[in-house]
Amino acid sequence: MQRIGVFVCHCGTNIAGTVDVVAVAKALGQEPGVVFSTEYQYMCSESGQQLMRAAIREHKLTGVVVCSCSPRMHEATFRKAAALEGVNPYMVEIANIREHVSWIHKDMAEATEKAVILGRAAIAKVHLNAPLQAGESPVTKRALVIGGGIAGIQTALDIAEAGFEVDIVEKSPTIGGKMAQLDKTFPTLDCAACILTPKMVDAAQNEKINIFAYSELESVKGYIGNFKAQIRRKARFVDETKCTGCGICTEKCPQKKVPNEFNMGLDNRRAIYIPFAQAVPKVATIDANYCTMMKTGKCGICSKVCGTGAIDYTQKDTVIEREYGAIVVATGFNPIDAKVYNEYGYMDSPDVVTSLELERLMNAAGPTNGTLLRPSDKTHPHTIVFVQCVGSRCDETDERGKPYCSKICCMYTAKHAMLIREKYPDTDVYVFYIDVRTPGKNFDEFYRRAVEQYGVHYIKGQVGKVVEQNGKLHVQASDLLANEQLHIDADLVVLATAIEPDKTARSLGTMLTASMDTNDFFTEAHPKLRPVESPTAGIFLSGVCQGPKDIPETVSQASACAAKVIGVLAKDKLTCNPCVAHSDELLCNGCSSCEKVCPYGAISYSDKEFRGPNRTTLIRRVASVNPAVCQGCGACTVACPSGAMDLKGFSNKQIMAEVDAICK
Amino acid sequence: MQAMMEKRAKELLADGTVNRVLGWSAGEFPYDITPAVFETAKELEDAFVYNDFCAANLSKYLVKESRKEGKILVFLKPCDTYSFNQLLAEHRILRENIYVIGVPCYGKADVEKLKAMGIEGITGIVMQNGTYTVETVYGDQTVKAADAMAERCLSCKSKKHVVYDELLGDEGEVDADCNRFDMVEKLEAMTPDERFAFWRGELSRCIRCNACRNVCPACTCEQCVFDNPNSGVSQKAAVTSFEENLFHIIRAFHVAGRCTDCGECSRVCPQHIPLHLLNRKFIKDINEFYGDYQAGADPEAKPPLGTYDKADREAGEGGRH
């Protein structure tokens, strides 16, 4: 029989305001096996823990029930306290009477009754608890960063700085991400390339950092400290070790009609290309979809002009396997496709552009060498209309848009407007907005400068329609403050399109068993207290893949993420979760039901000899769980028909006992 | 057919392909047919039968038989082949120790129906062109097949053999238009109270003889939770007058997605409880939620309730996709 102590926490008035904690302690004190029961204001405080420890000593407790907040908050705290008195940490159970009771109920009598019932369930469970011992597993001292935007680069640099190896896997031919495409950056208006490219070079030169560009993650197995990843290195048809990035091939390639994705399709590139001058690695890549040689077998000019013999038309994808202790997701974002916004005429006129396209039109390395010209007739636009929140902040029923605020658009539009007015003072700039959102250091000052110093026309209202008429873009809009309809003949319309996570994020999330929200942003382990960790141990989050962010925020998060990764890599051993599944071989049918539902691939099979009737032996296929891989999710235990599979610390019997205690 | 089967069985025994034959033999009464294992030609001559009383699904016996020395020949009717595949998918039988001969079935007779017609002294039965010829000690009698056929056979989902090494007769076809969900639809149309009353009426007759579980080819557990005092389930199911209901509810969940709808449970129930309706409700729901799925049709198919798939939605994931 266990000797159980019950500790009911007031949590200030958080619990005590709705639950009669004295009555709860009294009622639970009557339960069989409970030898001590009390309440206290803050159980998690130093004195609360002391109180618990004293009670364990005095009453020789073998099990502890704390009626308090969610175990996600303080389970570890109370387990530690119990362990200090020699009670196995897994003999501590929490009845969550805050989130599950006081915060969601109003009536004191009802809430108190429910708190007692939850306490009883926890007591019933402790009666069946057994001490569990956590094992240890080694740590591979190398990190994987998926995505080489500013987030991935910063995280990798910081990890390398601490002395650990890092691999960056980037799917495009170069690292840099979206920031490489930007012109100037708010709020200081320094040029993106000037602050980004030195970091790219640092990453390339750092001997602790390996950059696998033009590569994708193929599969990931394992667990925190011990991941095994397969990385597909896509064929560039150029030998990375030989190519010097001289670019002669890209000048001589006769296939000139390939839409240039780096310039958002606003101009063309060759079939063999280097995305931009400062690309890292600076290596050419053949686009097999357009290369004449690859398609018809006739051409081969690049191979002829290449001085180092780097061209290899027969190159194949290769898959390499690497081991990691931690994985960082830094897959960033993309603007949504503006195509669906027909009312703004994006598909009808080349002079309706997205903000990212505008960045390229203003960038000195862009298709117009930095002179702002209309894509249609290459003339200077005199009237420009910006449309804010295209696809952002939509209501739930809107199939085309996103419910969230993309966060960066208000600021970059102020930037665009200001830069245009500065360079071309004869231009009229209108910005149609729902609200202007500028929280952030020096952000509101920045926006006010656009309005006050640069005379940008900010109009609260919505654009209804943009129609092309005689070389002009006829903009119909409403001014909500003046309560009138506006008609503006514009030369250029810029859509601040919402941003969304990279399309590969979802499949990646599944591969990593890292959870994501309905919008495919990765979710953090705790939105406030663990913002750079995914709920899956060993997976960390950096940059916009977790939610919309500007560069300053991305970089701070990237460094925070690195700190967390370093925390893992600095350890020689990690403690494992002892609450893992195990199968009773005598009951196991070998049916594979459990294996099929295990999201972590922790279950395998072997043929074992068993004693049959009449001194015979029987060979049976039975399941076994790799405790290092098992995450204790319990999926297998419900799939198993015969009850052979059970979860330590959450056995079928313990859960039944809890249900019984609740239904009593 | 019986003669052909016996001949093939003898040949396979003689040439050493198999060392045993799993088939049917007559029980106490000629219509009371039970599964049997034959080891010699003599045993086959003495007791082997195949007629329209041979309703038993032999697949489940292979769980034990296929683990023994040597290969065993088994005769499988179309619906039995689905159970066979399901057992194969669950690694419950050893394929390499089994030789499957598919035999045709046009619907087995329900002896209770024949008896209700006043037919006595039954010694055998043969079906031809929609008519059963019932052999009795008083001479042959003919009955329209539809009038004497077992309920499950009247709504047979498939006459196709989905697995075999050899076929006697034709392969058969799936019947996509069978009316097997008609009664489920009626139950669905009831109010919850009516439905509860219906199931209480049926299930409260259960005497917990366990025949349904024992015959069920999905219930092949090394030790069933209901026989395992440690499972915590057996006591649960025995605690109140609601126990039979719990037994059946738990069992239905255990076989959900794995039940091939062979109908054995209802066939063997001495209390005539329509257990197959529980399973069919699950099958119908699975079809509607996850697309058509027939357990056992393809041993490689992914079971919709028992597969973790990369495309699976996470809990709480909304519909904005």
Ligand SMILES: Cc1cc2nc3c(=O)[nH]c(=O)nc-3n(C[C@H](O)[C@H](O)[C@H](O)COP(=O)(O)OP(=O)(O)OC[C@H]3O[C@@H](n4cnc5c(N)ncnc54)[C@H](O)[C@@H]3O)c2cc1C
């Ligand atoms: C028009 C516009 C203007 C902006 N202007 C400013 C500004 O002035 N100031 C400012 O602070 N911020 C600005 N921003 C925001 C800024 O671009 C982002 O904050 C920043 O780029 C986020 O970096 P990231 O690394 O998280 O994502 P990204 O830059 O998107 O980088 C992600 C990288 O991961 C790679 N990747 C994606 N999926 C995979 C995969 N499965 N495997 C391997 N690699 C993958 C991508 O190819 C990419 O290289 C602007 C944004 C836009 C759209």
Ligand code: SF4
């Ligand atoms: S509890 Fe079971 S399903 Fe979950 S990870 Fe462990 S073995 Fe896999």
Ligand code: SF4
């Ligand atoms: S589900 Fe249960 S019976 Fe089947 S293999 Fe897994 S542990 Fe064994």
Ligand code: SF4
């Ligand atoms: S009822 Fe469940 S545990 Fe029992 S034999 Fe059937 S599937 Fe196995």
Ligand code: SF4
């Ligand atoms: S065969 Fe019929 S009576 Fe026997 S346990 Fe099953 S349902 Fe109950």
